Amino acid sequence: MPLPSTMTPIATATLTSSASTVAFTSIPSTYTDLMLVLTGKYTGVDDSSPALRFNGDSSSNYSTTYLNGSAGSATSARESNGNTIYVGSMSGDQSTSIAHILNYSNATTYKTVLSRGGHTTYRVRAYVGVWRATPQTITRIDVYGNGVYNFDVGTTLTLYGIKAA
Amino acid sequence: MGAISLKYKSKSGNLTAPGDVDPGAMIPIATVLVGVGGQSSITFSSIPSTYTHLQIRLFARSTAANVAGGVTLQFNGDTTGSNYYSHYIQADGSSVASGPNANASIHYDISGVNANASVFGAMIFDVLDYSNTNKNKTSRVLGGIDNNGGGRINLTSGLWSSTSAITSIALAPFSGNFAQHTHAALYGIKRAGA
Numbered sequence: 001m002p003l004p005s006t007m008t009p010i011a012t013a014t015l016t017s018s019a020s021t022v023a024f025t026s027i028p029s030t031y032t033d034l035m036l037v038l039t040g041k042y043t044g045v046d047d048s049s050p051a052l053r054f055n056g057d058s059s060s061n062y063s064t065t066y067l068n069g070s071a072g073s074a075t076s077a078r079e080s081n082g083n084t085i086y087v088g089s090m091s092g093d094q095s096t097s098i099a100h101i102l103n104y105s106n107a108t109t110y111k112t113v114l115s116r117g118g119h120t121t122y123r124v125r126a127y128v129g130v131w132r133a134t135p136q137t138i139t140r141i142d143v144y145g146n147g148v149y150n151f152d153v154g155t156t157l158t159l160y161g162i163k164a165a
Numbered sequence: 166m167g168a169i170s171l172k173y174k175s176k177s178g179n180l181t182a183p184g185d186v187d188p189g190a191m192i193p194i195a196t197v198l199v200g201v202g203g204q205s206s207i208t209f210s211s212i213p214s215t216y217t218h219l220q221i222r223l224f225a226r227s228t229a230a231n232v233a234g235g236v237t238l239q240f241n242g243d244t245t246g247s248n249y250y251s252h253y254i255q256a257d258g259s260s261v262a263s264g265p266n267a268n269a270s271i272h273y274d275i276s277g278v279n280a281n282a283s284v285f286g287a288m289i290f291d292v293l294d295y296s297n298t299n300k301n302k303t304s305r306v307l308g309g310i311d312n313n314g315g316g317r318i319n320l321t322s323g324l325w326s327s328t329s330a331i332t333s334i335a336l337a338p339f340s341g342n343f344a345q346h347t348h349a350a351l352y353g354i355k356r357a358g359a
Contacts, residue, residue, distance in 0.1 A: 006352065007190025018199070032196075032350060033222055063313040067256035067320070078258030080314045102224040102287045108346055112224065112287040114307055114318075126256075127317040128309030130284055164192035164350035 007035070012158040018043050018150035024141045024159050029105040036141065038088060038097040038117075040155025045092035047122045048146035051084035052099065054111065054138050056069040058083050061133045070123030076077035080098030084144060085135050088117025092149075095119030111138060169324070174300045192353045196358045199347040203228055206337035209351045214296040214330050216353030221290040221334065223275070223308075224348045229341030231277035232352035233317050236288060238270045240302065240325050250267040251304075251323040258316070271339055272306040273319035277345075285346070 009033070013022050027034070038050060053062075060081040068075045079086065088097020097117030104111060111131040118124035141159070145151050199205045212219070227234055239249070246268035253273060254263040275286030288308030294300055302325040309318035325331075336349060 005191060006193050007189065007191040032348075039188070063311050063316075065256065065258045065309065065311045065316050065318050067254065067261060067318050074254070074256075074261040076256030076258055076261050076318075078311075078314075078316075100222075100287070100289060102222060103285070103348055106346070106348075108283070109224075110281075110283045110286055111286050112310065114287050114289060114309060116307060124317050126307060126309075126320060128287070128311045128316060130277075130313065130316075132281070132284075132309040132313060135283060162191070162352075163193060164196040164352075 006163045008161045010159045010161050012156065013162065014156045015151055015153055019153055020145055020150050022143045022151065022157050027139050027141065028161070029137045030163065031105065032103065032164040033076040033162040034101040035103050035160040035162060036099040037158045040090070040147035041094050041152050042090055042092055042145060042154045044067070044149040045146050046146055047091045049086040049089055049125065050097060051086050051144045053084050053142040053144065055140050057137065059132050060127060061129055064127055065074070066125050066127040068123055068125050085131060085164065087113065087127055088116035089119055089123060089125045091119050091122055093119050093121045101138065107135050107137055109135055112142050175191050178259050180217065180337050185239065190355045193328040194351040194353050197279040197349045199305070199343045199345055203320070203344050206335055207343060207349045208231065208333060208335045210215040210333040212334065213353070215331045216355040217294065217356040219292040219295045220352045220354060222275055222350045223288040223336065226285045226344040226347060227275055227277050227341040227358040228344055229277040230279060230337055232272035232280045232312050232315045233286065234277050235271040235273045235310045235339040236275055237337050237339055238272055238290065238304060238323060240331050241329055241333050244330045249324065251321055255317050255319045268336035270304070270325065271305050272321040272323065273308055274310050275338065276310045276312070276339065280310060284310060284312055292331065298328050298330055301326050301328060302331060
């Protein structure tokens with residue numbers, strides 16, 4: 001008998017109208033990690049990153065460190081005490097970002113997010129972020145654009161659950 | 166705002182008979198959860214050769230006196246340093262560094278005791294063609310820890326100069342031990358038609 005597979009698609013959102021945010025709600029706690037795959041673009045040209053918020057927590061419980069490669073240079077920056085975690089990269093051209101949320105359902109530790117993303121016009125990035133709210137299972141993820149432009153029609157977000165042995 | 170109610174999506178695809186289950190391509194092999202007292206290393210052994218690639222997903226903290234520190238990756242019990250080589254690019258929030266680790270397979274980062282309590286590092290290791298006896302083995306790692314004012318994000322690659330099929334993988338903090346609540350999961354990734 002084959003072993004049970006993992007990396008199960010939980011939900012997919014393909015935008016038929018532009019949206020400033022997309023929410024994944026009622027996320028089951030039965031997986032080990034979550035993976036969010038985001039492909040698409042903004043409705044305008046603005047070189048910035050999508051961002052995640054968990055369980056509706058809008059407090060300053062988030063921080064992100066990133067590595068950026070663009071225009072022939074490699075740079076790094078950080079946001080501390082923010083109200084979202086930045087992931088991936090997006091602009092007015094097609095881009096892809098993948099965010100991994102490890103051990104999202106344990107109620108013992110803070111949640112760490114790894115992500116990579118890029119778009120051909122501007123840059124490639126890698127991020128690490130942490131959500132420092134009282135340890136809790138993630139049941140909701142809000143995905144935000146950059147606050148200037150919306151996610152454009154055709155942008156696709158897929159949330160996967162990955163279950164360990 | 167677009168709100169998406171979750172529906173479970175079946176992966177079964179085209180089933181040929183009732184009860185058939187598509188096993189998919191990413192199969193969980195083994196999991197280690199570090200208990201009270203910690204442990205010096207995590208070893209996955211007796212790895213079957215039936216997959217094409219392996220992935221380890223590590224969520225970890227060490228007992229080392231640092232905010233962020235590396236993890237060593239060794240295969241088949243081979244502790245000979247000259248059989249390994251790794252490179253990294255590393256960003257700490259203000260600057261970017263890169264370099265080699267000669268004669269070592271060191272990948273970055275997990276948190277240490279100087280990180281804020283409850284902060285754990287995360288690393289995803291990909292080992293491609295692990296059972297191919299015609300190739301030396303390559304690992305690719307994305308990892309890091311953010312400490313709200315500290316921490317690092319890293320991309321590393323590693324080489325094991327051996328064409329042996331990988332049957333065991335050992336992970337260990339570069340210094341200290343893995344702390345309680347560290348979690349490591351090994352997955353096999355199948356090729357088409359397997």
